[in-house]
Amino acid sequence: MRAVVYLISDGVIPSNIGRGYVVRRLIRRVVRTGRLIGMRGDGHENSEGAFLPSLAETVISLSSEIDPDVESRRKSILGELQREELRFVQTLGRGEKLLDELLDEALGSAGDIGDKPCLSGKDVFLLYDTYGFPIEITAEIASERGVTIDMKGFDIEMENQRKQSQAAHNVIKLSVGNETEIIKSIPDTEFLGYESLFATAVVKGILINGNPVENVSEGTDVEILLDRTPFYAESGGQVGDNGFLYVYGEEGGKQNAVIEIKDVQKSLGNIFVHKGTIKQGSVEVGKKIDAAVDGKLRQGAKAHHTATHLLQSALKSVIGSETSQAGSLVAFDRLRFDFSFHRPLTEKELLEIESLVNQWISDATHLETNVMALQDAKNAGATAMFGEKYGEQV
Structure with missing residues (x-):
């Protein structure tokens, strides 16, 4: 639970790719284990409730003196955990029901691997892809009933999906040779x-x-x-x-x-x-x-780079510090700003953000560039993007 709290505090939001999926897997494992021992809600909005916020409260309280940033992000951490838990609980019941049926079928057959009944890789992938069951949870439940899982078949299904999906990140691949x-x-x-x-x-x-x-x-x-x-x-x-x-x-x-x-x-x-x-x-x-x-193109990139900072600041001003940057594209003629938030923005919020950015641009505030140690920059209020590598001087 401590790892989840710190990751969310650093801006890693549960998702289906990359580090976000690591957080999601950890959360779902805690949820299932907790529910198996009878843990339920603690007064949150859902009738079933969410118990993760209570666990997180303890972690945050114990960590507040060591890492004040965790305490300052308490609200967003608890909110993200509650939403993720309730979201998983909605599919957990349906997924467990399907898994039980699949395990019954496997137990009724001889299985294809070893002496034990086996759950096919295709079925394991269905649970993973459609119901959000991390492979570890499926393997754990299957093992409890004496069923193995076809990991090789699952890996084949995963590879097929990867080939059909666009890569999440562009990696610089230099040609093979010398x-x-x-x-x-x-x-x-x-x-x-x-x-x-x-x-x-x-x-x-x-x-x-x-x-x-x-x-x-x-x-x-x-x-x-x-x-x-x-x-x-x-x-x-x-x-x-x-x-x-x-x-x-x-x-x-x-x-x-x-x-x-x-x-x-x-x-x-x-x-x-x-x-x-x-x-x-x-x-x-x-x-x-x-x-x-080409100075003209560089100037375009500089303008769009500055605009991403204005946009991030406006987002935090309008919808709060819960949002975090997830990436960006700063080109000569355009920009794209990726951010994590638990819901779509309203029309009113979009207009407020646009108005703020336009106002700051029209103010033509004088900019100063200061080079300092990374920690000094953070202490001065600079925002660092999780996962981005920074030098000693920024």
Whole structure:
């Protein structure tokens, strides 16, 4: 229960994917175990009631001196636990009834695995996918009645579902080959993009389809590795910069090459990978280049980045601190802000949020940038997104 309280306090909301599903599984296991020993409601709205808030109250009280943030989020933690418990209880009865029927059928047959009756992987997946039964609960109930479960069949069903579903997160996948080795041999890229949109750098590596090459010519799609760069690499939901790399002849002579950069990603920590196309000429490892970021596009990303902070602040002002950021997309021409909340927003709330954001924009408040230790930023009121990795200085 302590783990659940701390996870929800850190903004991990029960869901069907990623860390949210870990919380959901923990909660549902506690609910079923508690109900088996007769635990029921403690005066909450449902006639059956919810007992998790009472357990959480104890955890919060014991933790308040160690972690004041947990105490400050007491209301949202208790509300989330109550909603999740009551939601699960609604399907628990139907799911248990179906499971009993399936177990009766399994006991009436010889089973396909070992000497024991077996619940098919398809049935286990049905309970998981339709009724929200974590595999551990199904296995536990089946074991109580002397029935095994077909884990291999369940894994096949899960894999089929994964293939049909769009990936929840975009993972940077660099091509197979010698790419990892060459990137490992290169020092971290020095990022200059907060001070300038232009820099002179040295080409430290060139990759084509994941394979290192010494030089490349016009018309080729490439990945360029530099020792320093003004280009922002995609992170924190903000897209990587666009722009150009220029290669000149000796002593600043005639332009030898132009590389259009359409994306910048990070690899192996802090190596910036500039992805683009050779538009003119050729480039080789060791050459000096001029790197120029498209300032207009960067400005669009900056505006949308700031807008996500305004939107988050407006959300918390209108619907309270229960909401937490779940992700974002900060592009040159648009933004998307993902947040967790237990219900849809009303039309009135949407209008209030929109009005607040527009008011703050029209106020044209002067912004100041301060770099400080992560903990100092939190103490000053900065909001950190759970799961996001931050450096020592933010």
